[in-house]
Amino acid sequence: MATTKSPRTASDVELINWSALREKDPVARLEVQAQRASGSLRVEIALRGKIVAAEAGASYVQKRIRVNGVDRRAMDLIGLINVVLFSPKDIDLVDGEPALRRRYLDITNSQADHRYLRALQRYHRVLQRRNYLLRLIAEHRARPEELDFWDRELVEAGSYLIALRQQTVAALDELARPIHDQLTEGQERLKMIYQSSVDKEAFQEALSAARDKEVAQGMTLIGPHRDDLRFLVNERDMNIYGSRGQNRTIALSLKLAEAKFIAARAGDSPVLLLDDVLSELDAQRRHHLLQAALGYQQVVITASDADRFEPAFLARAAKFEVRSGMIQAL
Amino acid sequence: MNRGFFPPAEPVSRLIDEFNKLPGIGPKSAARLAYHLLRMPEAEARSLAEAIIAVKDKIVLCSLCQNITDSDPYAICRSKQRDQNKICIVEEPLDILALERTGQYQGLYHVLHGVISPMEGIGPDDLKIRELLGRLKSGKVEEVILATNPNLEGEATAMYLQRLLSPSGIRMTSLARGLPVGGDLEYADEVTLGRALEGRREV
Numbered sequence: 001m002a003t004t005k006s007p008r009t010a011s012d013v014e015l016i017n018w019s020a021l022r023e024k025d026p027v028a029r030l031e032v033q034a035q036r037a038s039g040s041l042r043v044e045i046a047l048r049g050k051i052v053a054a055e056a057g058a059s060y061v062q063k064r065i066r067v068n069g070v071d072r073r074a075m076d077l078i079g080l081i082n083v084v085l086f087s088p089k090d091i092d093l094v095d096g097e098p099a100l101r102r103r104y105l106d107i108t109n110s111q112a113d114h115r116y117l118r119a120l121q122r123y124h125r126v127l128q129r130r131n132y133l134l135r136l137i138a139e140h141r142a143r144p145e146e147l148d149f150w151d152r153e154l155v156e157a158g159s160y161l162i163a164l165r166q167q168t169v170a171a172l173d174e175l176a177r178p179i180h181d182q183l184t185e186g187q188e189r190l191k192m193i194y195q196s197s198v199d200k201e202a203f204q205e206a207l208s209a210a211r212d213k214e215v216a217q218g219m220t221l222i223g224p225h226r227d228d229l230r231f232l233v234n235e236r237d238m239n240i241y242g243s244r245g246q247n248r249t250i251a252l253s254l255k256l257a258e259a260k261f262i263a264a265r266a267g268d269s270p271v272l273l274l275d276d277v278l279s280e281l282d283a284q285r286r287h288h289l290l291q292a293a294l295g296y297q298q299v300v301i302t303a304s305d306a307d308r309f310e311p312a313f314l315a316r317a318a319k320f321e322v323r324s325g326m327i328q329a330l
Numbered sequence: 331m332n333r334g335f336f337p338p339a340e341p342v343s344r345l346i347d348e349f350n351k352l353p354g355i356g357p358k359s360a361a362r363l364a365y366h367l368l369r370m371p372e373a374e375a376r377s378l379a380e381a382i383i384a385v386k387d388k389i390v391l392c393s394l395c396q397n398i399t400d401s402d403p404y405a406i407c408r409s410k411q412r413d414q415n416k417i418c419i420v421e422e423p424l425d426i427l428a429l430e431r432t433g434q435y436q437g438l439y440h441v442l443h444g445v446i447s448p449m450e451g452i453g454p455d456d457l458k459i460r461e462l463l464g465r466l467k468s469g470k471v472e473e474v475i476l477a478t479n480p481n482l483e484g485e486a487t488a489m490y491l492q493r494l495l496s497p498s499g500i501r502m503t504s505l506a507r508g509l510p511v512g513g514d515l516e517y518a519d520e521v522t523l524g525r526a527l528e529g530r531r532e533v
Contacts (some may be wrong), residue, residue: 006367114520115520118521120519122482125482127483128449129447129448129449129482129483130448132448132449132451133448136448136451136453141451141453142448142453143453146446146448146453146454146490147487148489149446149485149490150448150486150494152489153482153485270436316465
């Protein structure tokens with residue numbers, strides 16, 4: 001509901017009930033009633049499966065998005081309902097590929113700033129065309145002067161992306177530090193650094209300097225698409241030296257910090273979704289996490305077992321049980 | 331092989347295939363058009379065939395504006411009523427029709443026949459830019475209006491021309507970006523609205 005896409009699957013078809021897919025006119029429908037500081041909001045997303053080959057089930061879906069009863073584009077929905085999701089897979093943010101961390105920063109920034117999303121889309125369109133042009137120049141089918149326009153556009157959109165990512169990382173760093181202190185009982189000092197492949201003030205000069213190399217390789221070698229976010233604990237780079245337990249806690253601190261970040265940016269609190277986190281933490285960190293969760297406005301925690309929660313925490317929570325696909329209040 | 335499938339007679343399936351190549355026509359429409367032609371009186375079918383051939387035989391590019399025409403130079407280029415001091419640069423011949431419908435432009439045109447597009451391997455040399463420079467040499471032109479589309483490729487082309495022509499000292503303008511008439515502020519995207527704010531004017 002926050003991004004119009006499911007974090008579980010890349011294909012919208014899979015969101016429709018498997019047995020419904022074998023029937024005529026398969027549909028899935030989701031409705032959310034949200035209360036924001038600015039007023040109440042009803043968001044509906046309906047997926048209608050289109051069957052191309054009967055034996056293969058629905059091959060694609062038609063998505064319809066309505067906000068307060070009015071049809072909207074997927075893009076307009078972003079930022080309306082803010083959600084921060086932590087799932088066990090988020091450990092990849094710390095020890096996975098740089099592309100995952102860039103994507104994370106892009107999603108976080110796009111939620112808070114529509115201009116960022118526009119700049120990001122423009123940047124990628126320019127980047128793609130610029131890379132084509134670099135290859136044409138290498139094959140002597142285009143002249144280097146033709147890069148001027150694409151350089152200028154790349155610098156304009158790219159500097160904005162870098163500036164906003166730097167701001168965001170600085171803000172997240174500040175918010176994550178005390179959270180990480182709490183979760184690790186002061187044992188681990190977390191530091192987040194945005195590592196840019198280029199100084200945004202000197203982007204144009206750097207492009208000019210890199211031109212020959214870029215033409216030879218046929219691609220754009222500097223810019224926000226080459227940047228990274230580093231996590232340091234006690235000054236050690238966790239992408240290289242972090243243990244699984246350390247990295248999981250870092251990802252968790254990051255997500256908790258993000259919720260505070262969005263709250264400050266958007267004016268009201270996002271919904272914090274903690275999916276199956278308790279099973280992977282030791283009793284001590286579990287305790288600190290549940291303590292920290294109490295500081296957020298709305299938190300949804302899933303677990304396979306109610307024992308994972310402390311009785312004092314359970315007493316304050318609304319409890320639901322999911323059994324064979326049905327949800328029931330306990 | 332598909333058992334029990336008999337394709338239509340060869341001339342019919344050939345016609346269907348040819349229709350299918352046209353923009354906006356899928357296999358079903360192509361078949362419908364082909365069978366429609368079969369039922370048509372012979373004179374009408376011949377007239378259609380001749381019209382198609384005539385379009386290829388008689389239509390040439392105007393040696394001045396590069397628009398498609400059956401008499402070179404094109405009617406607008408020949409007209410004494412048009413303002414010879416202004417040239418409006420467009421991507422495609424259809425853009426001229428759109429601008430002419432406004433009835434508000436009295437100058438000349440120049441058709442580039444495309445835009446700079448690295449992804450399709452189209453560079454400045456593939457456009458009718460040399461022809462444009464030739465026209466500007468006469469020194470009569472005082473204003474060049476850049477009317478390429480407001481997307482990346484159109485903007486890249488406009489900027490290329492702007493750089494190329496700026497030493498000539500000819501006045502260069504581009505079409506304003508902003509709100510569609512009859513539109514709604516609420517539905518305008520931020521970029522368009524931002525451009526509209528930038529380009530606001532005294533009332």
